[in-house]
Amino acid sequence: MEIVDEFGNKLPPQPENKRVLAGVLGILLGVFGVHKFVLGYQNEGLTMLLISILTCGIAAGFVALIGLIEGIVYLTKSDEEFYEMYQENKKPWF
Numbered sequence: 070m071e072i073v074d075e076f077g078n079k080l081p082p083q084p085e086n087k088r089v090l091a092g093v094l095g096i097l098l099g100v101f102g103v104h105k106f107v108l109g110y111q112n113e114g115l116t117m118l119l120i121s122i123l124t125c126g127i128a129a130g131f132v133a134l135i136g137l138i139e140g141i142v143y144l145t146k147s148d149e150e151f152y153e154m155y156q157e158n159k160k161p162w163f
Contacts, residue, residue: 088151092143099136100129104143105161113161139163 072080087107095104102117117136121129142163143151154160 086148086152087156088143088146088148091155092140095136095140095143097140099140100133102132102136104136104140108155110159110161 074080091104091107094107098104100117100121102114102121105111105114105117117132121132139162143155146154
């Protein structure tokens with residue numbers, strides 16, 4: 070289905086913004102890197118997950134802190150800033 074304005078002109082599709090979802094998941098499940106997978110950063114998400122698992126939880130606190138910080142950073146950005154920085158330019162960390 071195409072979206073048109075009041076003059077019948079086709080409008081470009083709106084980009085999907087995952088700011089709130091990634092922010093909340095970063096705060097709650099950052100230790101597993103779930104927020105990275107949501108944003109499409111599979112390598113970074115896998116890195117966070119493997120660090121938490123392979124160290125038997127020893128480094129999980131550090132990884133959880135990174136997830137918490139990233140979640141807060143995501144939620145404090147505007148939708149435009151977030152889209153440009155993390156979805157368009159693919160900035161993987163902070």
